[in-house]
Amino acid sequence: MKLAFQLAYKNLMGAGLRTWLNAGVLSFAFVVIIFYNGLIDGWNEQARIDGVNWAYGNGHLVHEAYDPFDPFSLQDGHGMLPEEMQGNLTPVFIQQATLYPQGRMLSVQLKGIDVNQTVVKLPTHLLDSSSAEFPVIIGKGMAASAKLNVGDQVLLRWRDRNGTFDAANVTISGIFETNVPFVDGGQLWMPIDKLWEMTGLTGHATYFIANDAYVPEESAGWKFESKEYLLRELTKIINMKKVSGSIIYLLLLSIGLLAIFDTQVLSIFRRQKEIGTYIALGMTRWQVVGLFTAEGSMYSFFATVLGCIYGIPLLAYMANKGFGMPLSADQSGLILAERIFPVYGAALIIGTIIVVVVSATIVSFLPARKIARMNPVEALKGKLQ
């Protein structure tokens, strides 16, 4: 095998430009596969981190009647959890409300949260330090859509526990920037005790955010959803993106492999006399098959080297500068940063190398098998069709 690779190396280096054209095409596929997967992995990692940091914490203890995908469940999807069970949990209480910025009407979710919490990155300290009677913080996206700035007062209408409408001016105490759309779009965050007071539902929560020390325990009327569970929709989207991405790189890889296959078929046809000479000099047919297979497989090694030469600086640049995403977070509904920073893990790089090397070896072996059936006399004459 060592001999086959030594000879294959010499043959390929001797073939000059043809070798580097094949290696170039394959290396392009190589770099694109790593870049695309790195981008998806980068998005996945960023989205998971942002999701956990801004919304999920270590998981949610959710009221059984609450369904985040069903706004009607807000009316009854809340309750009280015994105080002794609230250790390592931060309550969030959600109510529907209507905001009237500049004469317009916006349906919003009013979310009460403990101002002293540290489990998520929401700047709730701004609520604590505000002197306003009804302080709220909103995300940058919400501020833009409602045309609100810090210090603005805006009319809010909500219903209390008896269904009676009430209204007051709330003050924008802070605007935060996040990539997590369901913390930003249509959300108003305020002190939970103020919301209790406004609704008359003191002690109620829709869900609790768990910190890292929280150990799930059975509690009637409440269910624990781990952060992996909460991230399931995102995971599905990421996986779907990976599948659609794999079609692209399958096409690219096919082009590279087709070039190798084509070169191999032509090589075996054009180099019949050479094959006959190898056999006359004492190589077995299968050694010659091995030599031609090694040549094809070596394209993938050259592609790796070539890919490293231009790919490492290119991919490192992208990893450092990030890749601007055309959609803003509130438009897509996904946890999507303005810039995604690709992540290239060892598993991705080694996995891609293995896929490319193995597939290049297979497409090289397929035409090379013909050599095993060659008549060396005909090969020496170059008369095989």
Add this chain to the structure above:
Amino acid sequence: MSHENIISIEHVSKRFPVGDGEFTALSDITIYFRRGEFAGVVGPSGSGKTTLLNIIGSLDTPTEGTAVVMGRNISNLSHKESARLRNMHLGFIFQVYNLLPVYTVFENVEFALILQHKSAAERKKAVMEALEWVGMAGMARKKPSKISGGEGQRVAIARAMVKRPDLVLADEPTANLDAKNAHAIIQTMKNLNRELHTTFLFSTHDEKVMSYLDRMVHLEDGKVAKDEFIKTKTTKP
């Protein structure tokens, strides 16, 4: 049949399918060659010379009869065994040299020794010695495309001789050479035959080559027409 025979061909026939019928290239040939002979199989095109050499070189097998080379029956050898026979005991010289184009002169000659798993030092010594024999040591680093036809055939001789084979099979080695080069090439092989006692078997219809041969086996229509010992340096088996 003597044990000193390096080649024993007994009642060998070779037929090739042609369309619906068959073409008989060799017909019931019996012939022996002894070690150290400088012999040739001569005859017009289509007389079966190359077919006979291919069988002796274990590149082909007879349809009938037995061909024994270096004590091995060619028909009974596996692919691996015949490859080993060619690698260890036989040298080939072709009409069109068949040098490997991407290798240098040195690497072309070295190739057979790589297959024998010789060390780099052993290979270098043997290759340079073989190139000295044929007067090509100064061109070791050149590619085949940069040398002339005569030089190419010298390299081919060095490649055949570098492993010190027992038998060299040369198929029309001077067909592509001018008279001066042809004489020089044959003289080189003749010298190697004398110095190293290597058996040379030619397939040729070149008068220049014939003038150097100690023995000529004339083939006509696949049959031995005449077995002629020109000089008495070897004895008829």
